[in-house]
Amino acid sequence: TCTHVCTCMHRHMHTHMHTCTHIHMYTYTQAHMHAQTHAHMHAHMCTHAHTYAQAHMHTHRHTCMHTGTHACTQAHTHTLTHMHTRMQTRTHTHTCMHAYTHMHTCMHRHTHT
16 A cells, blocks of 8 residues: 655746826927927836746746846937927827736645555
C-alpha cells in the first residue's frame, strides 16, 4: 500500500502600468505689429513595468521582473504676435494613466493509494 499526497499551489500575478502625457499647445495673439515666437521642447519619460511572479511549492520558485522604458516628447509652442487684433487660443490635452493587476491562484490536492 502506497499513499502519496501532493499539494500544488500556483500563483500568477501580472501588473501593467502605463503613464502617458500628451502635447500642450498655447497660442496667444495680440495687437501691435510685433511678432515674437518661441518654442521649447522637453522630454517626458513614459515607463511601463511588467512583474511576473510564479511560485511552485516543493518544486521551484521563480520570480521574473521586466521593466521597459521609452521616451515621449512633449512640445510646448508659445506664439506671441502683436498686430491690431486680439486673438487668444489655448489648447491642452490631459494626462491619462491606467494600471491593472491580475492575480490568479489555484490550489489542488490529489492522493494516490
